[in-house]
Ligand code: NIG
């Protein structure tokens with residue numbers, strides 16, 4: 580199938596051939612052409628250029644008129660918990676009253692509350708609820724997404740979540756990668772017996788997930804009050820035997836060594852970093868681990884923002900992701916995440932957009948095929964309303980600018 584998108588006001592996120600991610604000053608390079616066309620063959624980008632240079636195209640091409648709107652590569656959201664049962668707005672109200680995230684978790688709320696709801700929800704119902712959120716984020720321009728388990732907290736329910744993630748991958752054109760997060764919290768039945776719970780994760784959950792090949796990555800909530808660096812190391816080692824590379828929750832609640840253990844075990848990314856320090860930056864230097872900021876979480880929980888500006892100024896790559904989940908970020912709106920990156924972390928719009936596209940793809944191991952408008956990559960992109968400049972994208976922080984979303988070269992309807 581051949582698709583020509585014509586009359587593009589601003590075509591951006593181009594090129595970066597051969598680059599798996601952008602580091603430091605490169606992050607401010609967002610290659611752009613005005614008054615452009617984009618040509619897609621069989622779901623992959625074929626060519627692009629100025630409208631005056633539009634080549635003669637075959638008769639069987641489907642023509643899409645962008646009517647002066649901008650075209651961007653789809654958002655690549657490398658950290659979500661989009662599969663969950665029921666919202667948790669009552670905890671939102673508790674937070675307004677002054678309870679902290681840790682206090683809510685200690686009172687048996689938080690993740691354990693979601694695990695209770697998930698346990699009583701069937702796989703079909705879980706899929707149905709997740710698909711409503713998937714539909715929403717696709718319409719907002721997301722084209723690649725990482726989804727974690729971690730609200731099961733026993734083998735059967737973790738497998739149920741991962742099968743729902745697999746079903747989302749099989750039934751949509753969205754690119755989906757799956758992460759096993761059995762060590763998200765100690766389940767109710769194991770409270771006071773954390774080391775036994777870690778044993779369950781290592782000896783029962785990981786082999787079951789590995790045998791069914793349900794996860795690409797492994798995650799651990801390595802933080803104060805959750806799992807220690809030593810427990811994290813053991814879990815990462817066990818998962819490595821099944822080919823699951825780490826992508827871990829680190830330095831959200833405290834600067835407690837999560838980044839160092841992630842780097843040591845070759846994590847693809849270390850995510851959150853709200854409590855990171857300058858030392859975290861030193862630990863990351865020279866590693867292949869992508870620092871991932873989740874500014875929606877900082878916003879929703881009134882926490883400090885990761886030091887995104889300093890990460891880029893240190894020459895490192897930065898990733899922005901949503902963390903879409905029922906407790907700390909009930910939103911998968913990547914445009915808003917990009918705005919928060921600019922407003923709260925002092926990122927330039929180009930840096931924030933690259934952090935949420937090419938670098939997001941890299942943090943899922945997908946950047947050879949996704950994350951930019953580059954010849955040969957999968958044609959995931961969106962067309963916006965006509966906008967005056969790319970800076971308008973983060974500036975107009977609640978304006979729903981996405982008009983048409985395309986996955987694998989096909990319009991999502
Ligand atoms: O990434 N920090 C750990 N886990 C999730 C929150 C989970 C929840 O509250 O349901 C997060 O923010």
Ligand code: FE
Pocket residue numbers: 658659660828902904
């Ligand atoms: Fe998370």
